[in-house]
Amino acid sequence: MPDRARVVVVGGGVIGTSVAYHLTKLGVTDVLLLEQGQLSSGTTWHAAGLVGQLRASESGTRLVQYSTELYRELEAETGLTAGYKQCGGVTLARTEDRMIQLRRTAANAAAFDLECDLLTPLQALQRYPVIRIDDLVGAIWLPADGKANPSDLTQALAKGARMRGARIMERTRVVGVRTVDGRVTGVSTDRGDVEAEIVVNCAGQWAKQVGSLAGVNVPLHSAEHFYVVTEPIVGVHPDMPILRDPDGYTYFKEEVGGLVIGGFEPEAKPWVSPDAIPYPFEFQLLEEDWDHFQILMDSALWRIPVLEETGLKKLYNGPESFTPDNQFILGEAPEVANFYVAAGFNSVGIASAGGAGRALAEWICNGSPTTDLTSVDVRRFAPFNGNTRWLHDRVSEVLGLHYEIPWPNREMTSARPFRRSPVHHLLDAAGANSGSRMGWERANFFAPAGVQPVIEYSWGKQNWLPYSAAEQVACRTAVAVFDQTSFSKYLLTGPDAETALQWLCTADVAVDVGRCVYTGMLDERGCYEADVTVTRTAADEFLIVSSAATTERDKDHITRNLPAGTQARLVDVTSSMAVFGVMGPRSRDLLGKLTDADLGDDAFPFGTSRRIGLGYSTVRATRITYVGELGWELYVPTEFAVGVYVDLMTAGADVGVMRGGYYAIESLRLEKGYRAFGRELTPNDTPVEAGLLFACKLDTDVDFLGRTALEKAVAAVEADGHRRRVVGFRVDAPEAMLWGGEVILRNGEVVGQVTSAAWAQTTGACVGLAYVRSDERANVDAAWIADGDYQVDVGGDRYPVTMSLKALYDPANTRIR
Numbered sequence: 001m002p003d004r005a006r007v008v009v010v011g012g013g014v015i016g017t018s019v020a021y022h023l024t025k026l027g028v029t030d031v032l033l034l035e036q037g038q039l040s041s042g043t044t045w046h047a048a049g050l051v052g053q054l055r056a057s058e059s060g061t062r063l064v065q066y067s068t069e070l071y072r073e074l075e076a077e078t079g080l081t082a083g084y085k086q087c088g089g090v091t092l093a094r095t096e097d098r099m100i101q102l103r104r105t106a107a108n109a110a111a112f113d114l115e116c117d118l119l120t121p122l123q124a125l126q127r128y129p130v131i132r133i134d135d136l137v138g139a140i141w142l143p144a145d146g147k148a149n150p151s152d153l154t155q156a157l158a159k160g161a162r163m164r165g166a167r168i169m170e171r172t173r174v175v176g177v178r179t180v181d182g183r184v185t186g187v188s189t190d191r192g193d194v195e196a197e198i199v200v201n202c203a204g205q206w207a208k209q210v211g212s213l214a215g216v217n218v219p220l221h222s223a224e225h226f227y228v229v230t231e232p233i234v235g236v237h238p239d240m241p242i243l244r245d246p247d248g249y250t251y252f253k254e255e256v257g258g259l260v261i262g263g264f265e266p267e268a269k270p271w272v273s274p275d276a277i278p279y280p281f282e283f284q285l286l287e288e289d290w291d292h293f294q295i296l297m298d299s300a301l302w303r304i305p306v307l308e309e310t311g312l313k314k315l316y317n318g319p320e321s322f323t324p325d326n327q328f329i330l331g332e333a334p335e336v337a338n339f340y341v342a343a344g345f346n347s348v349g350i351a352s353a354g355g356a357g358r359a360l361a362e363w364i365c366n367g368s369p370t371t372d373l374t375s376v377d378v379r380r381f382a383p384f385n386g387n388t389r390w391l392h393d394r395v396s397e398v399l400g401l402h403y404e405i406p407w408p409n410r411e412m413t414s415a416r417p418f419r420r421s422p423v424h425h426l427l428d429a430a431g432a433n434s435g436s437r438m439g440w441e442r443a444n445f446f447a448p449a450g451v452q453p454v455i456e457y458s459w460g461k462q463n464w465l466p467y468s469a470a471e472q473v474a475c476r477t478a479v480a481v482f483d484q485t486s487f488s489k490y491l492l493t494g495p496d497a498e499t500a501l502q503w504l505c506t507a508d509v510a511v512d513v514g515r516c517v518y519t520g521m522l523d524e525r526g527c528y529e530a531d532v533t534v535t536r537t538a539a540d541e542f543l544i545v546s547s548a549a550t551t552e553r554d555k556d557h558i559t560r561n562l563p564a565g566t567q568a569r570l571v572d573v574t575s576s577m578a579v580f581g582v583m584g585p586r587s588r589d590l591l592g593k594l595t596d597a598d599l600g601d602d603a604f605p606f607g608t609s610r611r612i613g614l615g616y617s618t619v620r621a622t623r624i625t626y627v628g629e630l631g632w633e634l635y636v637p638t639e640f641a642v643g644v645y646v647d648l649m650t651a652g653a654d655v656g657v658m659r660g661g662y663y664a665i666e667s668l669r670l671e672k673g674y675r676a677f678g679r680e681l682t683p684n685d686t687p688v689e690a691g692l693l694f695a696c697k698l699d700t701d702v703d704f705l706g707r708t709a710l711e712k713a714v715a716a717v718e719a720d721g722h723r724r725r726v727v728g729f730r731v732d733a734p735e736a737m738l739w740g741g742e743v744i745l746r747n748g749e750v751v752g753q754v755t756s757a758a759w760a761q762t763t764g765a766c767v768g769l770a771y772v773r774s775d776e777r778a779n780v781d782a783a784w785i786a787d788g789d790y791q792v793d794v795g796g797d798r799y800p801v802t803m804s805l806k807a808l809y810d811p812a813n814t815r816i817r
Contacts, residue, residue, distance in 0.1 A: 001169060005032035008187050008366070010174050010210055011201055012037075013044035013341050014150060014349055016202030017157035018357025020166045026365050028167030032196075033158075034175040034189060037282035040154040042204045044349065047150040048227060048262050050242055050253065051351040052089055054109055054116065054142060056406070056741070058753075059372045059684075061112045063355025069193075070354040071148055076165065078228070081155040083149025087241050087254075087564070089142040092126045092303075094247035095629050095745060097405055100138045100459045103796035107743040111753050117141040120795075128243050130304050136708075145242055147253055148350055153570065161506035170282060173279070176483060177214035180622055183337040184214065200340045205321040207329075208274035208386070216333040219381045221391035222271040222319040222759045224286055226293045229255060231311040239271050246403035248299030258313070259304070263296040264347070268399035270392045271319045283389035285721030286317040322395045324385055325412075326402070330360055331369070331378040334556035340364060341378050347402065368523055370685040381552040382792030384439060390415045407457040408739030409435075409444075409663075416708075417441045420639035421485040421576050426493055431775050433464065437548045443661040445471065459795055461759065463668035464663070467605050469761040471664035475627055475735060476657030481648050482665060484633065485641070486548035487579050490555065492696035494568035502541055503563050503704055506687060506696040507535045513554035516609045516622050519695055521557060522706030526686045527711055529557045531677040535622060537607045543609075543620075543635075547677055561705055578641035579649065581665075583631030585815070586655040591621070591632060593651040600816065601817060615647040625816050627665060628672035628809055651756045667758040670767045671809035673728045679740070679755040680726050680769050688713045689725050721779025724771055726755075728808055731766040732800040738766040738792065745798070746772070746788040752790065758809075767808055781805075 007023060009016045012035025020033045029331075035041075051068060055061045059542040071084035085381040087694045101117070115664040116141065122137035125131060158168055159395035164278035169191075176188030177199060201218065203210040230698035240254040250263035253557060269292055272278075290297075293315060301307050323329060323344040333339045342360050345352055362370045374380070385389075397414040411434075417424070419439040428434070432443035433453035445468045447453035456463040492501060501509045507519035513536050521530035530550060535543040546554050551574060558570050582591060588599050598604060609622035636644045649657060675681050677689055687693050696710065731738060738757035743750055757768030774780050782805055791798040810816075 001189070001191045002032060002194065003166070003169065003192070003200065004186070006030035006196065007032070007198045007200065008194055008196040009200045010034040011035065011042070011202035011204055011206070012039040012154070012158070012168065012170065013042050013202065013204050014040065014154045014157065014353040014632070015204070015345065015357065016200070017154050017161060019156040019202055019342055020161040020168070022358045023364065024161050024166050024269050025163035025619050026361055028044045028361075028365060031161065031166040033161070033166060033168045034172045034174055034187070035170045037280060038170050039158055039168070040151045040505060041282040042206070043318060043320055044150050044154055044204070046285065046346070047350050048251070048260055049148045049150050049350050050251065051146045051148055052242070053083070053096070053144050054105060054112070054114055054140065057375060058112055060372075060375070061114070063359065064351050064360060067351060067354030068146060071153065074153075074156040074160065078156050078159040079790070080159050081152055082156045083152040084146055086144065086146040087239060089145030089242040089244065090139055091141045091142070091244040092124060093137045096461060097136055097817055098247055100795040101405055101733070102138065102140045104741070105163065106742065107793040107796070108140070108753075109127050110750050111743050115143050121366060127241060128200040130233065130306055131243070132305055136507060137359065149243060150350055153350065153353070158467055174210060174213070177210070177339070178399045179214060179336055181271070183459060184339045185366050198338045198340065200342065200360070200364070202342045203341060203718055205274070205277055207321070207341065207523055211333070211341065212275070212436060213335045214333070214336050214339050216335045216341070217381060217383050217386040218329060218341055218343060218378070219385040219391060220319050220321040220323050220329065220748030221274055221388070221395040222277065223395050224269040224271055224289065224292070224316065224317050225320040225347060225399070226289070226296065226298070226316045226317050227260055228293070229260055229313045230258040230307065231308055231313060232257035233259060240317065242624055245299065245303050247288055248303055249400070249403050250296050250299045250303065252300070252304070253601050261296070261300045262714065263299070264399050264402035265292070265295050268396045270395045273388050274391070276387065286319060288315045288317055306707060307402065319348050322398045323393045324381070324391065324398065326398050327376050328352060328356065329378050330356060330373055330376045330778070331363060334379050334552055339767070346398070351500065369683060372682040374678055374682060377553060379556050380549065382438065382552055390418070395676040407455075408741070409455065410457060411435045411455070415480070421483055422638050423483055423645045426642070426645060427483060427659070432659075432661065435662065437486055438551060440548055442486050442548070443483060443659070444663050445661040446659045449631045459737070465759055468667065469759070471658055471660040472667055472761040474658035475584045475629055475664065475668060475812055477585065478658070479586040479590050479652060480664070481645075481652065482581035482583065482659035482660045483645070484579040486576070488546040488548060488551040488554055489572075489574045489577055490544045490558070491541060491571045491573050492558070492568055493571065494546060494566075495540055496543055496567040497540050500566045500568040502702055504561060505534060506704060506706070508697040508700060508702065509536070511536050513538060514608060514610050516607050516624055520681070520687060520692060522686070522704075522710065523683065524706060524709060526706040527692070528677065528681040528685055529599035529683065530674065531681050532552050533624065534768055537609070548780045551801055576638055578636045580634045580636065580645060581626075581630050581631060581725070582634060582648065583625060583627050583660075585630055587629070589655045590648065590652045590657060594600065597621075606816060614644060616643050619644060626674055627668035628674070628807070629815050663758070666756070667767075670756055670758050670769060671760045672765055673769065673807040675726065675769070676756060686710055686713050689722075722781060723777070724773040725780050726769055727772050727785065727792070728804045728806070729767065729792070729801045730763055730771055730808055732802055734765045736766055736794050736797075736799045738768055738794060740768065742799070743793040744772055744790045745793065751775070756772055762809060772803070
C-alpha cells in the first residue's frame with residue numbers, strides 16, 4: 001500500500017475504472033484505485049450491458065456516444081476487449097401514446113445527428129423474427145445501439161489506467177475519509193492510511209456509506225433488479241439487435257444463442273437500507289423471487305411465444321442503486337472540497353461509464369465541468385434527500401420510470417407530500433394540484449369546485465388546460481396570487497458583500513439600498529451558473545433570490561468563488577420567508593386595500609424593494625415580475641404567511657383575484673420571452689446566445705467572473721454574427737400542443753430544439769423559446785429569421801411557427817408599469 005497518492009478512487013466497478021482511466025489519459029497519473037473486493041465484483045458484473053445512445057437531452061446523448069467510441073477502441077489500446085458489439089436496437093410500441101413518444105424520439109435523434117428509423121410492425125418483425133406483432137402500433141430502429149460485457153469492459157479500462165501509471169489495489173476497504181478545514185486530505189483503509197489531494201467516491205451501492213464517512217450526502221438506495229437467461233432458441237443469433245418492449249416493461253438481448261430477459265417493473269422492490277448493505281458482498285446475488293418477476297415473465301411470454309417451450313438457465317436478482325430522480329450523481333460535493341462522487345447510475349452504468357468517467361475527470365482537472373451536467377450534478381440534492389426512509393419509498397417508483405411513457409409533466413407520486421409552504425393546506429383546500437420541486441409541494445393549477453385536481457396525462461392538451469387558462473386570463477386582466485415560497489433565498493452579509501457580488505454577478509449590483517437587480521452568475525467560460533435577482537437590503541447586506549431547484553448549487557458556487565480574504569457570509573434563509581406573487585393590472589388596487597404605502601410609479605418604481613405594512617403584518621414588497629404584468633413579490637416571515645395570504649384573497653374578492661399555479665407562470669413568462677435556468681440558461685450558454693447582454697456590466701470597468709470569456713464571445717459575434725441564439729416563437733396552429741424538446745426546422749432542415757413551451761391563453765396558441773443555429777455560417781439575425789420558413793415537429797406532425805427576436809406579448813413593456 002502506498003502512503004500517498006494525488007487522487008484516490010474508491011470503487012473498482014466500471015465507473016471507478018473509467019474515472020481512473022480518464023484521469024491518466026488527461027495526464028493525472030498519480031492515481032490509486034481501491035476496491036474492497038475484486039474489480040467489477042459489486043454490481044457491475046451482473047449488469048445487462050445494454051448501450052442505448054439516445055437520451056432525453058443532448059448532453060446525455062453525447063456522453064453515451066463517447067462511451068461507444070471508447071469501447072470500440074479499447075482493445076486496440078489495451079489488448080483487452082470490452083466485449084462491445086454494435087447490434088442496433090428495436091423499440092416497440094403497443095399504444096398510440098407510446099408511438100407518439102417514439103416519433104418524438106426519432107425527431108430528437110435527427111437533432112443529435114443519430115440515425116433513427118420509424119418501423120411498421122411488419123418491419124419490426126423483419127428485424128426481430130421471433131416476436132409477435134399483432135398488438136403493435138409500430139416501432140423504431142436505432143442502428144447505433146449496442147451491448148458490452150461489463151466485466152471485460154472494467155478490466156480493459158483498468159488496464160488502460162495501469163498502462164499510464166495508475167495503481168489498483170484490490171481487497172482494500174476504505175473505512176474512513178479524512179478532512180481538514182472542509183477539505184479532503186486522504187482515506188483510511190483496513191490496510192493503512194493514504195494521504196490524498198482528491199478522493200473520488202465511485203463505490204456504487206456503497207457510495208452513500210462512503211459519502212457519510214466524509215459528511216457528504218449521496219442520495220441513493222438499492223433495489224432488487226431481475227433478469228433471466230434462457231436456453232438457446234432457434235432463430236436467435238449473435239447479430240440480433242437489442243429489443244425493448246417498454247409497454248411490457250421488458251428488454252431482450254442475445255446471449256450464447258439464448259436471450260437475456262430483463263425489465264423495469266412498475267413497482268420495484270427496495271433492498272436493505274444503504275447503511276446496512278452487507279460486507280463482504282462480492283459476486284453475490286439476492287434470493288430468487290419468481291412472484292415479483294412474474295409481471296416481466298408474462299410480458300416476455302406474450303411478446304416471444306417460443307419462450308413457452310424454452311428452458312430457463314437462471315434467474316438473476318442483483319441489487320442496483322437508484323437515485324430519487326432517476327438521474328445519476330456526478331460532481332464535487334458541496335460539503336467537502338476535492339471530494340467527488342460518481343454513483344447511482346440507475347441501471348445505465350455500462351452505457352454511461354465512458355462519458356461519465358471522462359466528464360468527471362475533466363471536472364477534476366479543470367476545477368469545474370466543461371459541459372452542461374446540471375441534470376446529474378450532485379448539487380441538485382439537499383441534505384434532506386438523504387433520508388433513508390424517504391429514499392426507500394421513492395425508489396419503489398423510480399425503477400419503473402425507465403419504461404413508463406415519459407409524460408412531459410409527469411410528477412412523482414411516492415414519498416409525498418414532502419416540504420410544504422406555510423399556506424399549503426389553504427391551497428390544498430382550494431383545489432390545488434401540486435407538483436414537486438426540490439421537495440417543495442407547489443401548486444401547478446387550481447381545479448374548480450367539485451372537480452378533482454388530478455392530471456390526466458397525454459401528449460395533447462390535458463384536462464387541466466382550461467383551469468390554467470383561466471388563471472392566465474386573471475393575471476392579464478385583473479390580479480392573480482401565486483405562492484412562490486419555494487424560491488431559494490440567501491443573505492450575503494458583511495463589509496465586503498458588495499465587492500463579492502460585483503465579482504460574482506454580471507450586472508452592476510452597486511445600487512442604493514432598496515433596489516433590486518436582475519443578474520446572471522457565470523463560470524470562467526462565460527457560461528451560466530445561476531440566474532438570480534439581487535436586492536440591496538442594507539449597506540452591508542443583500543438578498544439573493546433564485547429558483548427552487550438550485551439551492552445547493554447556488555450556495556456552493558457563491559461560497560467557492562468569493563474573492564480571497566472577503567469579509568462576507570452567505571446564509572440560506574429559504575425556510576424563513578414565504579413568498580407571494582401578486583401580479584396583474586389590478587395588483588396595485590389589491591395591495592392598496594391592505595397598505596397605506598404609496599405604490600404609485602413615482603413613489604414605488606419598478607425594481608424597488610422596501611418594507612411595508614400589509615394588514616397586520618410587515619412584509620418586504622419588491623416590484624418585479626416574471627409574468628409580464630404590473631406586480632409585486634411579497635417576502636413574508638413564515639409565521640405571518642397564513643395571515644397575509646388570507647388577507648390577500650379576502651381583499652382581492654372585489655378586484656377579481658384568482659389563485660395561480662406554476663403552469664400559468666410558465667405560460668405567461670414564455671409569452672414575454674423570459675428565460676429560465678436549466679433550460680434557456682445552462683452551463684453551455686453565455687449571455688450572448690441567451691440575449692441577456694443588457695444584464696451584463698460590460699460598459700463599466702468592473703471585473704466579474706467570466707468577463708474575459710464573455711468579451712471574447714461578444715467580439716466573435718461582432719466579427720462573424722450570431723451562429724446560435726435564443727428565439728421566441730408562436731405556433732400558427734392552435735390545435736398543436738408543445739411541451740419542450742421538440743425539433744425546429746427552417747426550410748425543412750433541423751436548426752434547433754425547443755427549450756420551453758406552453759399553451760398561452762392570451763396568444764391563443766402554444767408559444768415557447770428555442771435555440772436555433774446556422775449551419776451555413778449565416779448570421780442568425782432578424783433578416784435570417786424573416787427569410788426562413790419555420791416548422792416545429794410535434795410527434796411526427798409538423799406545424800408552421802412564427803419566430804421572433806422580440807417578446808410575443810407587450811414587447812415595449814408597457815404592462816409592467
